[in-house]
Amino acid sequence: xxTLTRDEAQALIQEVLEAYPEKAKKDRAKHLAVNDxxxxxxxxxxxxxxxxxxxxxxxxxxxxxxxxxVVWGPIKDMVHISHGPVGCGAYSRAGRRxxxxxxxxVNVFGTMNFxxxxxxxxxxxxxxxxxxKLIDEINALFPLVxxxxxxSECPIGLIGDDIEAVSKKKGKELDKPIVPVRCEGFRGVSxxxxxxxxxxxxxxxxxxxxxxxxxxxxxxxxVAVIGDYNIGGDAWASRILLEEMGLRVVAQWSGDGTxxxxxxxxxxxxNLIHCYRSMNYISRFMxxxxxxxxxxxxFFGPTKIAESLRKIAxxxxxxxxxxxxxxxxxxxxxYDAIIAKYRPxxxxxxxxxxxxxxxxxxxxxxxxxxxxxxxxTGYEFAHNDDYDRTMKExxxxxxxxxxxxxxEFEEFVKKVKPDLIGSGIKEKYIFQKMGVPFRQMHSWDYxxxxxxxxxxxxxxxxxxxxxxxxxxxxxxAPWLKSAA
Amino acid sequence: xxxxxxxxxDAGDLxxxxxKKDMEETIASVETDTSETWGGEVVLTDGSRWYIDPISPPxxxxxxxxxxxxxx
Numbered sequence: 441x442x443t444l445t446r447d448e449a450q451a452l453i454q455e456v457l458e459a460y461p462e463k464a465k466k467d468r469a470k471h472l473a474v475n476d477x478x479x480x481x482x483x484x485x486x487x488x489x490x491x492x493x494x495x496x497x498x499x500x501x502x503x504x505x506x507x508x509x510v511v512w513g514p515i516k517d518m519v520h521i522s523h524g525p526v527g528c529g530a531y532s533r534a535g536r537r538x539x540x541x542x543x544x545x546v547n548v549f550g551t552m553n554f555x556x557x558x559x560x561x562x563x564x565x566x567x568x569x570x571x572x573k574l575i576d577e578i579n580a581l582f583p584l585v586x587x588x589x590x591x592s593e594c595p596i597g598l599i600g601d602d603i604e605a606v607s608k609k610k611g612k613e614l615d616k617p618i619v620p621v622r623c624e625g626f627r628g629v630s631x632x633x634x635x636x637x638x639x640x641x642x643x644x645x646x647x648x649x650x651x652x653x654x655x656x657x658x659x660x661x662x663v664a665v666i667g668d669y670n671i672g673g674d675a676w677a678s679r680i681l682l683e684e685m686g687l688r689v690v691a692q693w694s695g696d697g698t699x700x701x702x703x704x705x706x707x708x709x710x711n712l713i714h715c716y717r718s719m720n721y722i723s724r725f726m727x728x729x730x731x732x733x734x735x736x737x738x739f740f741g742p743t744k745i746a747e748s749l750r751k752i753a754x755x756x757x758x759x760x761x762x763x764x765x766x767x768x769x770x771x772x773x774x775y776d777a778i779i780a781k782y783r784p785x786x787x788x789x790x791x792x793x794x795x796x797x798x799x800x801x802x803x804x805x806x807x808x809x810x811x812x813x814x815x816x817t818g819y820e821f822a823h824n825d826d827y828d829r830t831m832k833e834x835x836x837x838x839x840x841x842x843x844x845x846x847x848e849f850e851e852f853v854k855k856v857k858p859d860l861i862g863s864g865i866k867e868k869y870i871f872q873k874m875g876v877p878f879r880q881m882h883s884w885d886y887x888x889x890x891x892x893x894x895x896x897x898x899x900x901x902x903x904x905x906x907x908x909x910x911x912x913x914x915x916x917a918p919w920l921k922s923a924a
Numbered sequence: 925x926x927x928x929x930x931x932x933x934d935a936g937d938l939x940x941x942x943x944k945k946d947m948e949e950t951i952a953s954v955e956t957d958t959s960e961t962w963g964g965e966v967v968l969t970d971g972s973r974w975y976i977d978p979i980s981p982p983x984x985x986x987x988x989x990x991x992x993x994x995x996x
Contacts, residue, residue, distance in 0.1 A: 481970070489946060636943075721943065724929060728986045823946040 443790070443815060444856065446837040449474040453839075456851045464493050471842040475834045482827030488842040489823045491629045497846030499794075499866055500820050504528055506634020507623035508591035510718055511642070514538035514669050514694040515702070516548040517586040519578050522555040523571060523603065524593025528625070529555040537883045539673050540696040547584045554578065563595055568606050575610045575618065586699045587617040589641070597624035617699065619645040630821035630843075631796070632717065639721035642702065647726070649703045661687045661756060662708040666723055666734070667715030667798070670695020672888020677895045678714070678739050684770075685753065685763045693719060706730045710755050712737050714891075715798045717826055736829075739891040740899070741806030742775040771893040779809060782900040785908055787811035789859035792852070794844055794867070795881045796820040801830040803862070803881070806890075810900055815856055818844050850874070860907050875915040877906045925993075928974075931986035938985065940968055957982075965994060 444452065453472045457465050470487040479485060492498040501509070504522075509532050512520050522529025534551040542548030556574050558567060575588055588610075590603050603620040611618040621641045623634045650656070663682065668675040675695040682689055690708050691701035705711070711723045711734035723734040733755070737748035746768045753764035789812045793800050800817040807814050816839035819826055827840065834840070839852060846867075853861065853876060861871050862881035871878045879885050879902065887902050889895040929941045930951075938951040949972075955964025956978050963978035973994025983989065 724931070724941070724943075724986070727931060728929060728988060825946065825948050 443813070443835075444837060444839075446474055449837050449839055452852070452855050455855075456848050459847065464496070467493055468496075468845070468848070471844075472848070473840045475831055475836065475838045475840050477832055477834065477836060479831055480828070481824075482831055483824045486824075486827050486840055486842055488819070488827060489629060489632065489821070490843075492843055493845075498843055499846070499864060500629070500843065501631040501634075502625035503623045503627040503631060503634035503637060504591060504593055504625040505532065506631030506636075506718070506821075507621050507638035507641075508532065508634075509536060510631065510669065511635055511638035511694060512589050512591060512621065514540070514550065515589075515697050515699060516540040516542060516550045517584075517698045518589055519549050519552075519554050519582065519585050519587075520589045520591055521571075521574060521578075522553065522593060523567070523590050524556065524558050524595050526555050526557045528593045529553045535883070536669065537671050537886070537888070538695050539670050539676075545582070549582065549585065558593075558595060563599055566599060566601055567596070568601050568603070571601075571603060571606050572610060575606075575614070579614050579616070585616070587619065589619040589621055591621050592624045594625045597622065597626070617645060617649065632821040632823065635718040636721055639719060639725075642722055643725050646699070646702050647706060647722070647729075651706070656704055656707055658707045658709075659688050660709065661760065662690045663687045663710045663712055663752075664691040664693065664701075664705045664708045665689055666691075666693040666705075666711050666713045667719035668692065668695050668891070669715070672884045672886075672890070674889040674891040674895065677889040677892035680894075681739070681745070681749065681767060681892050682712075682752070684767045685749065686760050687752075687756070693722075706732070708732060710735070710752075712752060714739065714802075716829070717797050717822060738802045738805065739895070740803045741809040741896055742771075742779075742893065743809050744802070744805035745893060745896075775893055775896060778897050778900050782904050783811045785904050786900075788813070789907055790815045790856070791860045791862060792816040792839075792856065792858040793861075793881065794818045794820070794841065794849060794863040796822075799862075799881055801826070801833045803890075804833045806896065806899055807903075809896075810903065812860070812903070815839065815858060816841065816852060818842055846870075860903065875912065877909065877912060879903065879906050925990050927988055928991045929986060929988045930983075940966070940974070966991070 457469055473486040508520055530553055533553040540548055540550045544551055556570050562570055607618040607620040619641055623637045627633050675692050679689050691705045711732050713723055713734055713736050716736050726732045727734055738744040749764045753761040791807050791812050791814045800819050804814045818841035860877045862879045864882045865880055868878050868880050884890055890899045926942050931939050933939050939948055940951050941948045949968040949970050951966055952969045953967045961978040961980040962982035963976045966974045974991040975994050976991050
């Protein structure tokens with residue numbers, strides 16, 4: 441089926457909306473749109489960051505997921521206490537594949553789960569005493585821990601525990617930063633507010649820690665990589681490109697990152713943001729307080745990488761600019777070979793995406809490098825500024841769906857018939873059973889990295905392996921096949 | 925009276941960012957923008973009007989300021 445025209449896409453949205461009762465239909469209509477790249481402001485055609493409708497199957501997470509799972513979790517030399525009942529921490533443990541180096545349980549704690557395991561008595565009598573005890577235990581058992589963050593789960597806010605007071609007291613006693621994070625799951629409409637709360641906690645409890653400390657020798661080419669969570673090694677694949685350019689990466693936020701890296705970030709010359717949604721807040725703060733400029737970059741696919749490397753180099757002098765060209769030149773043979781190998785196998789295939797954060801717009805370039813076309817995209821928890829940026833990346837008359845419901849997504853797929861879907865684990869098996877090739881794009885379907893030139897090779901291989909997998913020809917039982 | 929962060933974009937225009945509202949707009953015009961004072965009525969590209977008592981000397985951007993809605 442050819443790509444939809446604008447009218448067909450509009451008709452498709454109308455058709456899908458028919459299933460809803462009047463009120464829900466009115467609300468959902470605002471979240472579905474047909475893209476028009478010429479529109480400057482997304483709020484004219486799509487509404488985002490609103491509460492999901494009761495009764496529909498949403499795919500969003502909670503504020504705790506945004507703070508503990510995304511922003512704080514990957515900081516490896518801190519212990520992140522899931523403060524509250526045991527489940528939240530247990531079920532989110534190590535699911536995001538934020539790789540790191542170090543000895544788990546000795547000097548790094550990334551894949552471990554620490555929880556205060558609330559029982560009835562803690563809810564009734566308060567959990568502050570338990571938290572104090574827990575912090576002491578952690579410090580005794582893991583003396584190399586650099587700091588502790590207290591990630592609140594829903595009950596903490598409901599019973600009104602004063603985790604700030606406990607953190608201050610214990611922080612002084614142990615002489616380590618102890619960061620209370622008020623990221624109770626019920627705050628906000630999605631994980632997005634959790635990112636914001638986590639950023640604010642970093643701002644209030646971490647960023648200024650070394651303001652008076654001049655022992656760090658700042659260099660002219662210091663940068664920080666912000667909003668790269670090292671999923672499957674992404675931050676490493678990005679970092680080597682920056683280092684080859686001659687830049688010094690002082691901090692990685694927060695994949696494979698450490699507390700001291702975060703504390704040193706105010707001393708860098710430029711903040712590079714990969715995931716705008718989850719870390720723009722702290723970058724804006726550092727710009728205001730320390731005058732550090734920030735820029736968004738995109739390390740998916742050779743076209744965007746080259747574009748980004750040049751844009752980053754433009755902030756520095758001619759040596760760096762010349763180095764950027766050298767880096768692009770160095771990898772040219774490599775990525776040309778990848779495109780030559782996979783493009784013929786993937787040319788013209790259609791992709792539908794529904795992810796979070798940065799991917800629904802950032803990976804578009806990588807698919808285009810492989811000759812594929814993204815015909816629909818959407819975010820779980822984006823705000824309007826994300827759609828402002830997305831609409832320029834996407835083609836004319838492609839579908840945009842914000843906080844798409846399970847039903848809508850299935851109907852869109854049935855009509856648009858994409859050759860590949862990239863979304864999360866909750867969607868994966870539904871679409872695979874419908875016979876549509878699927879990649880889990882939150883943590884690269886247990887593969888990766890996908891960032892950088894090295895990542896592009898893996899990305900191309902994975903897409904080919906999924907789209908051209910022979911299993912898609914075996915969707916019909918042999919005895920049901922026609923005799924021909 | 926929201927807190928507004930004002931910063932310059934790459935093109936040199938001033939951006940008007942309200943974190944709570946998640947709103948980022950370009951400033952179309954500022955009533956007084958001289959070397960001594962900055963402020964007064966501020967009009968954004970989306971047509972909305974905001975007001976701040978003129979500040980002198982002008983603040984250095986980026987900075988956070990408290991604005992009033994123009995129609996208040």
